[in-house]
Amino acid sequence: MDEQREVQVKNPCHRPVFIILTAVIAVGIIIVVSISVVQNKRISQKYKYGIVLDAGSSHTSVFIYEWPAEKENNTGMVRQTHTCNVKGKGISSYSANPEGAGMSLQECMEEAKQKIPVRRHLETPVYLGATAGMRLLKMEDEDASEKVLASVGRSLQKYPFSFQGARIILGQEEGAFGWITVNYLSDNLRTATGTLGALDLGGASTQITFVPKQEIESQDNAIDFRLYGNDYHLYTHSFLCFGKDQVLRLSLAEKFHSMIDSTLLRDPCFHTGYNLSKKYVDVFDTPCIKEKSASPKDFFHVGEGVWVECQNSVRKVFNKSHCGYSTCSFDGVFQPSVEGKFGAFSAFFFVMDFLNLTSGTLHEAKLKMKRYCATPWKEIVQRYPSIKEKYLSEYCFSGTYILTLLEDGYKFTSNNWKDIQFIKKIGDSDAGWTLGYMLNLTNMIPAEAPDIPLMAHGGYVSFMVLFTLLIFLLFFLAFLYYRRSTRTAQKDII
Numbered sequence: 435m436d437e438q439r440e441v442q443v444k445n446p447c448h449r450p451v452f453i454i455l456t457a458v459i460a461v462g463i464i465i466v467v468s469i470s471v472v473q474n475k476r477i478s479q480k481y482k483y484g485i486v487l488d489a490g491s492s493h494t495s496v497f498i499y500e501w502p503a504e505k506e507n508n509t510g511m512v513r514q515t516h517t518c519n520v521k522g523k524g525i526s527s528y529s530a531n532p533e534g535a536g537m538s539l540q541e542c543m544e545e546a547k548q549k550i551p552v553r554r555h556l557e558t559p560v561y562l563g564a565t566a567g568m569r570l571l572k573m574e575d576e577d578a579s580e581k582v583l584a585s586v587g588r589s590l591q592k593y594p595f596s597f598q599g600a601r602i603i604l605g606q607e608e609g610a611f612g613w614i615t616v617n618y619l620s621d622n623l624r625t626a627t628g629t630l631g632a633l634d635l636g637g638a639s640t641q642i643t644f645v646p647k648q649e650i651e652s653q654d655n656a657i658d659f660r661l662y663g664n665d666y667h668l669y670t671h672s673f674l675c676f677g678k679d680q681v682l683r684l685s686l687a688e689k690f691h692s693m694i695d696s697t698l699l700r701d702p703c704f705h706t707g708y709n710l711s712k713k714y715v716d717v718f719d720t721p722c723i724k725e726k727s728a729s730p731k732d733f734f735h736v737g738e739g740v741w742v743e744c745q746n747s748v749r750k751v752f753n754k755s756h757c758g759y760s761t762c763s764f765d766g767v768f769q770p771s772v773e774g775k776f777g778a779f780s781a782f783f784f785v786m787d788f789l790n791l792t793s794g795t796l797h798e799a800k801l802k803m804k805r806y807c808a809t810p811w812k813e814i815v816q817r818y819p820s821i822k823e824k825y826l827s828e829y830c831f832s833g834t835y836i837l838t839l840l841e842d843g844y845k846f847t848s849n850n851w852k853d854i855q856f857i858k859k860i861g862d863s864d865a866g867w868t869l870g871y872m873l874n875l876t877n878m879i880p881a882e883a884p885d886i887p888l889m890a891h892g893g894y895v896s897f898m899v900l901f902t903l904l905i906f907l908l909f910f911l912a913f914l915y916y917r918r919s920t921r922t923a924q925k926d927i928i
């Protein structure tokens with residue numbers, strides 16, 4: 435009887451130290467399991483999707499965006515997963531055949547159906563935003579522009595997504611959403627450490643948007659945002675008719691005025707040896723040209739390849755004769771002096787990338803342009819056999835226009851030229867107005883900063899490793915303690 439009691443008393447499992455150790459281990463295991471469950475629930479999130487169609491003047495692109503369902507209000511979470519370029523020209527070119535505009539979108543929308551999981555189709559919003567090409571068509575023929583928009587709207591409603599409308603966006607929206615896109619993708623909005631200005635060059639308009647140091651003197655150019663708890667007072671302007679395709683027409687029309695032989699247009703912005711018969715209407719049939727000079731049906735477009743003369747001819751499209759403010763860019767538009775770093779995208783990138791001008795000084799860019807424009811057309815065609823001749827022929831003009839717009843128009847100088855970064859994408863996503871447009875319409879950028887997450891991933895991993903080691907240590911101590919106690923108990927019995 436005494437022996438039995440003694441064994442019971444000496445049993446180490448009944449000692450307080452052992453009970454405490456067991457309790458600590460049990461609590462530790464519960465904590466580790468709970469954190470794992472919560473944290474991994476966050477990682478295995480479901481994705482949501484959104485579709486934006488950029489109906490530009492030259493072509494339409496379909497962008498698919500994706501973001502983790504549970505993190506929609508955290509910055510940097512939305513990324514572009516797929517793009518599809520619609521075959522053919524922009525929707526504004528369908529003014530004589532509006533139904534064709536809707537039909538042109540079918541192939542890319544079918545592709546979107548394949549790319550987005552079926553269970554997400556119904557809740558996926560679809561937005562179509564039309565830019566300067568449709569603004570011009572509306573000015574020319576409002577009825578035709580409405581028919582084209584109705585046609586694309588009907589076409590998009592046929593898909594299983596949640597169609598949210600097809601509209602012509604304002605120039606201010608185009609500028610401001612481009613700015614939101616580049617700053618969202620660069621993660622500048624949460625940190626408030628400074629922002630990136632946005633320069634967008636299209637075929638029919640160009641936009642400049644940045645946070646200025648000076649006061650904004652015209653209300654049309656001011657936009658205010660409150661994003662993640664920070665206030666932004668933006669300057670933005672969209673120049674309709676100053677996209678590169680419209681300026682080429684403006685510049686050709688300008689050259690028509692000084693022609694001696696009305697069938698021969700000598701052009702310093704095209705390469706020597708370039709000689710093509712073109713239609714007069716292809717130049718003048720745009721609301722951007724007010725003065726329609728009396729010219730014949732066709733003319734010969736003959737290249738001369740002289741960069742300095744090309745730049746002088748391009749300068750003529752910027753009207754600097756009046757300015758009702760303390761400072762202007764051109765055409766009487768107020769502009770404070772450019773401030774900080776800029777991201778220049780769309781045709782700014784395509785042209786400068788082709789010409790190898792995305793790095794280097796302004797002076798070097800001018801020298802390269804001089805050399806490039808002086809290269810004979812035959813040599814250019816041989817050098818770039820895979821590029822369509824229509825596009826290839828225009829790079830001397832487009833490059834010259836870009837340098838002139840940035841220096842004489844927006845007033846960049848040799849000193850701040852390095853502040854312009856020519857970009858196509860940031861991460862996976864294209865720089866452009868579409869992402870900012872969707873973030874705004876889906877309220878994905880809150881005005882106030884969202885709550886800080888419970889634990890960052892790095893912190894979580896470190897915590898789990900340390901905690902597991904601690905539990906192992908406790909197990910080991912418990913084992914040592916148990917072994918020592920049982921040996922002592924056995925010795926006592928013996």
Ligand SMILES: Nc1ccn([C@@H]2O[C@H](COP(=O)(O)OP(=O)(O)O)[C@@H](O)[C@H]2O)c(=O)n1
Pocket residue numbers: 489490491492493524565566567635636637638639640677678679780781784785
């Ligand atoms: N790979 C590409 C794609 C477009 N582009 C040009 O980029 C411009 C895009 O303009 P857009 O169609 O977005 O026209 P907007 O409505 O923005 O004025 C056009 O002038 C195209 O010719 C280019 O130079 N290279």
Ligand SMILES: [Ca+2]
Pocket residue numbers: 490491565635636637780
């Ligand atoms: Ca565009």
